[in-house]
Amino acid sequence: MDRCESGVMDYYNGMPGARGFLAIWAAVLSMAWAGQANAGLGGTIVDGAGAAVAGARVFAEPGLGAPLVEGTVAADGSFSIAGEYYGSTGVFMSAPGYGWTGVHLDIAPGDRTSGLKLTPVPAAAVSGQVKDERGNPVRNVRITALAITEPAKVGIPLFKLEALGVTLPVSDAEGRFTLADIPRGAKVALKFEHPLYAQEAVANVAADEADLQVTLHQGVPLQGLVVLRSGDKPVSGATVMARNAQPPHDTAFSKTDGTGVFHVLLKPGVYMVQACVPGRIGDGWRRVALRGDAPAEQVRLTLSGKGVITGVIQNARSGGPVPGARVLLETQGRAAGATRTGADGRFRLEVPEGANTLHFEAVDGFRPPDTKALTIMMSAGEERELPGLWLAPAQE
Secondary structure, X not given: OOOOOXXXXXXXXXXXXXXXXXXXXXXXXXXXEOOOOEEEEEEEEEOOOOOEOOOOEXXXXXXXXXXXXXOEEOOOOEEEEEEEEOEEEEEEEEOOOEOOEEEEEEEOOOOOOOOEEEOOOEEEEEEEEEEOOOOOEOOOOEEEEEEEEEOOOEEEOHHHHHHHOOOOOEOOOOOEEEEEEEEOOOEEEEEEEOXXXXXXXXXXXXOOOXXXXXXXXXXXXXXXXXXXXXXXXEOOOOEEEEEEOOOOOOEEEEEOOOOOEEEEEEOOEEEEEEEEOOOOEEOOOEEEEEOOOOOOEXXXXXXXXXXXXXXXXXXXXXXXXXXXXXXXXXXXXXXEEEEEOOOOOEEEEEEEOEEEEEEEOOOOOEOOOOOOEEEEEEOOOOEEEOOOEEEOEOOO
16 A cells, blocks of 8 residues: 555654754654555444444554545444555544544554544534634645544544545635534644635644634745656646644645645744655655745655565574664655564565665663664665564663
């Protein structure tokens, strides 16, 4: 399944405020696990009494730039979602009278992807008003994403659900809006979008909030061009993602036009920017600082053909697998991805063609790895299995 970099709480989580290459990697680790694909997702949707929930629908989101996949729900509440899944994946459901409910999964090789249990609670609502910086109501503002932050974290990409028949809430002539289907007792974060203003995220909203006040700002343009690294050909229809380094760490999206150009309005701040398109992979996350007193920022993003690197990390004493070991990907001097080993010690990374450097992190209970970094030249379409990697226990 083609996917862009996946995300932990795709729209609202995971970007620390610190700067520098290590800080960027910390962000990538929170956004992008890439492992061996596991076939299908499955489980049950039942209410608090264990009964099936009438009219339930279930969805999976296998990455920031990937479309949603709708599963099937049987009369007994069991569900299945076809496809192959790895890394950061959201699974969520809706049903009449209930709030959105879901789980966020970081799927590594060998992880179990069946037996999930979703138990929805009755629905509440959030209402409020959107104004501009002068206090004027703003109409036609769309709520495009919802993140449940308490009691369990999961992102609900409303803008993707629109293609599956879900109607997005829109502010009226007085700037007023209502978002239904919020889980009762939950805390949520919301994203508001309007073509004339910077995208705005509001966090820590109670499910029964009746007068949420939202202010939209004029914003700073981020624009640029997406091209293929080989041939410099513009790419139309590419998804451009800009991750905010400031709380609540939301993600803004844009699409390139027929000439490969994109444009989005953002609030001043530091962002990590990358492009993706099915069949290609971005050449790492670009750090961009937007200032309100500076001209529009111009960014050039490249896409490459992709290969796959796999390997296994083992215990040097017992020969057994080392699960949970982290492998970081660097390409063209930029943080580009991350993965962890699964229960069988295996890892898998999709990488751009050209030079890629893998960095192997220390693991609790083991000595630092002898091989801390490994640079590999890859061709588009190539799959390469690395020789065995061994970690010695800290205490022999």
